[in-house]
Amino acid sequence: MDFPGGKAMDAVFYDSQRQGRFSFYMTSGGEEATAVGTAAALQPEDVIFSQYREHGVLLHRGFTLQEFAHQCFGNKHEPGKGRQMPIHYGSKALNFHTVSAPLATQLPHAVGAAYALKLQGVKACTAAYFGEGAASEGDFHAAANFASTLGAPVLFICRNNGYAISTPATEQYKGDGIAGRGASYGMASTRVDGGDARAVYAATAEARQIAVAGGCPVLIEAMSYRSGHHSTSDDSSRYRTADEMRRWRARDPVERMQKWMTHQGWWDEEQEKELRQSSRKQVVEALQIAQKEDKPxxxxxxxxxxxxxxxxxxxxxxxxxxxxxxxxxxxxxxxxxxx
Ligand SMILES: Cc1ncc(C[n+]2csc(CCOP(=O)(O)OP(=O)(O)O)c2C)c(N)n1
Ligand SMILES: [Mg+2]
Known part of the structure; x- marks a missing residue:
């Protein structure tokens, strides 16, 4: 699989899994701006409940490449002690609840945690990430209704990447996406270009302000595209065309950011080349170290x-x-x- 934008972590982790070095991996290609743009607008005291494709949130909070690698290898340094599948990251120090495999279970949890923050008088919110597919679960609806009736300061951050594994969004719902559902539960809702990190940042900063000051939930629907396969157990060429993938890859969020920064005069090709090389080296080293460590x-x-x-x-x-x-x-x- 090719990785537009030179994403070292996803590219190297993905290839390592395909070589059989660990059992499973999920990439976040096409949705990096949603993860990083939202994370940048949150505060460290805000509590994160993620789905599984939000590596950028953890990276932004300071989760190290070594921690990612230890978790994927399920070795003795991993807080879950190897009892979870790869990509089920979590970090108490970074206020990031451990990823849970059953879809949407994180959403009612995030509402409960947000309500607790409000009762304790803490000026913070929770951020609940989920895919548009997960929004078909009953847990999404229960969470949305509890959040708006209780006035829980939670940001529902939906990554609408067009697919739930092989099911396209066109077969998942007949309404106008997920943002409209927020409005129907009586909460402020917005839709943003999930491939534009600056737009995502602006929307999240405003949503956080509304949620924390007003003691209420806000829903953000970030429109993007899952440019990789669903997981290492999937082959997306079986259910989508090469032409569709090419069209979206031409709008890759990392390349868009690179172009904008270059246009501003803050970045150039040489810096880009150096960053790609050094990032790749760091990722490879982290995986080599993790692979050598004992299991629990x-x-x-x-x-x-x-x-x-x-x-x-x-x-x-x-x-x-x-x-x-x-x-x-x-x-x-x-x-x-x-x-
Ligand atoms: C309750 C439940 N049902 C089904 C699954 C299997 N499953 C894992 S991921 C997935 C698709 C989720 O799609 P979406 O929420 O859009 O997230 P994306 O993978 O696109 O990021 C499904 C059906 C599951 N993990 N949990
Ligand atoms: Mg999806």
């Missing part, structure tokens, strides 16, 4: 859920211990057996 010990499968292990898990733990004693070759490479 086997016992982690059974910890951190119950204070006291219930009988049925004790039984399963004994079964696993017995199994790896009889079949040590089945223990994943680099995973200490502490059972």
């Amino acid at each position: 010990p086997l016992s982690c499968m059974f910890t951190d859920v119950y204070a006291d292990l219930p009988w049925h898990l004790k039984e399963q733990q004994a079964e696993v211990a017995d199994f790896v004693r009889r079949h040590p070759e089945m223990l994943p490479a680099g995973m200490p057996n502490d059972l």
